[in-house]
Amino acid sequence: MAVLRLLASGLLAVLPLWACDTGDASEPGLEHLELLQQQLRLRSGTHPEVLPLTWVHFPKAGSGFLNVLVHTQGFCPGVPQDLSVETERFSCRVASNLFKACPQVCDPARVRCHASPYECVGSRYSELEGRMVGVFRQPEQRALAAYHDELRTWMAPQADCAHRNGTRPPAPVFARFFAGTVAYQLVGEGLLNYGGGHHWLPGLVDIPERTTEMAGEAVRRLQGFAFVGITEEWDLSICLFRKIFGGPCRALDFSKTQSSKNYDTAPLEGFQDEIDGIVYQEAMRIFRHSLLQHNVSVDSCRDCFAQAGRHGAPNE
Numbered sequence: 001m002a003v004l005r006l007l008a009s010g011l012l013a014v015l016p017l018w019a020c021d022t023g024d025a026s027e028p029g030l031e032h033l034e035l036l037q038q039q040l041r042l043r044s045g046t047h048p049e050v051l052p053l054t055w056v057h058f059p060k061a062g063s064g065f066l067n068v069l070v071h072t073q074g075f076c077p078g079v080p081q082d083l084s085v086e087t088e089r090f091s092c093r094v095a096s097n098l099f100k101a102c103p104q105v106c107d108p109a110r111v112r113c114h115a116s117p118y119e120c121v122g123s124r125y126s127e128l129e130g131r132m133v134g135v136f137r138q139p140e141q142r143a144l145a146a147y148h149d150e151l152r153t154w155m156a157p158q159a160d161c162a163h164r165n166g167t168r169p170p171a172p173v174f175a176r177f178f179a180g181t182v183a184y185q186l187v188g189e190g191l192l193n194y195g196g197g198h199h200w201l202p203g204l205v206d207i208p209e210r211t212t213e214m215a216g217e218a219v220r221r222l223q224g225f226a227f228v229g230i231t232e233e234w235d236l237s238i239c240l241f242r243k244i245f246g247g248p249c250r251a252l253d254f255s256k257t258q259s260s261k262n263y264d265t266a267p268l269e270g271f272q273d274e275i276d277g278i279v280y281q282e283a284m285r286i287f288r289h290s291l292l293q294h295n296v297s298v299d300s301c302r303d304c305f306a307q308a309g310r311h312g313a314p315n316e
């Protein structure tokens with residue numbers, strides 16, 4: 001905890017830039033990744049490299065994935081082994097701060113450092129294609145998770161992370177405001193600065209219009225993900241990620257935070273996020289296909305779950 005505080009405050013104060021430089025990358029022991037790269041190179045001449053990976057983080061879909069990423073061998077050698085970003089308990093800016101510290105603690109050849117965890121893919125797609133990883137959540141569940149997130153959604157954008165006694169709109173109003181933001185993040189431009197900035201409050205920010213066409217393009221862009229995880233299938237998702245990218249299965253990666261909750265959707269009064277619904281459906285399809293492709297199942301993940309100290313069926 002003390003280490004992360006250090007990481008989160010002291011170290012960052014002296015960081016001049018957020019951009020990653022291209023330091024030398026001589027960390028050994030990534031045979032599986034090199035193999036994967038080689039396979040990809042063979043498969044498609046156009047996108048020869050899967051590294052450095054870019055985590056496309058959709059808010060409320062599982063920030064815990066950050067732990068999984070930084071503890072993949074060789075990715076972030078500067079991050080202590082036992083460090084865990086406990087997103088529920090931690091101060092509001094930890095994830096953002098870890099992103100800022102990224103150039104200092106992660107290997108830029110393996111992880112692409114970006115300025116904000118809520119960066120939009122937008123016109124960077126051609127650069128990021130094939131190298132993105134992300135976790136997708138059922139849209140109405142994601143909206144409700146955001147709606148019920150006191151700390152991140154309803155907090156004023158103040159440096160001290162103090163709560164603001166804002167007026168909370170009815171859930172369906174919020175869900176309409178929030179709808180299509182996954183598609184927008186994949187297709188639109190800019191930083192969705194609603195993390196670290198906490199600008200979800202309706203009226204404080206305008207997310208540009210989200211359209212069905214956007215959903216179509218977002219679906220196309222899902223093909224550019226080297227890994228697609230599903231919040232509702234968290235355990236299998238982590239096991240799949242480990243199977244593809246290596247690294248130990250750790251108890252902390254499976255700890256249930258946001259992903260465990262299943263909200264009653266009745267307060268949405270029937271509202272459905274059709275745009276992100278389309279994107280989620282495709283993410284599900286890719287996920288299932290990927291499970292088959294890598295022979296990942298509750299059965300084949302037994303060793304991974306046991307290594308993480310988990311017994312019995314996942315998502316219990």
Ligand SMILES: *[C@@H]1O[C@H](CO)[C@@H](O)[C@H](O)[C@H]1NC(C)=O
Binds near residue numbers: 165
């Ligand atoms: C927040 O707003 C409500 C309703 O306006 C009010 O009753 C309550 O006292 C306020 N709380 C604080 C901490 O200001």
Ligand SMILES: *[C@@H]1O[C@H](CO)[C@@H](O)[C@H](O)[C@H]1NC(C)=O
Binds near residue numbers: 295301
């Ligand atoms: C897939 O995993 C199962 C264990 O669940 C194993 O018995 C089987 O041999 C694996 N198949 C392949 C093709 O690796």
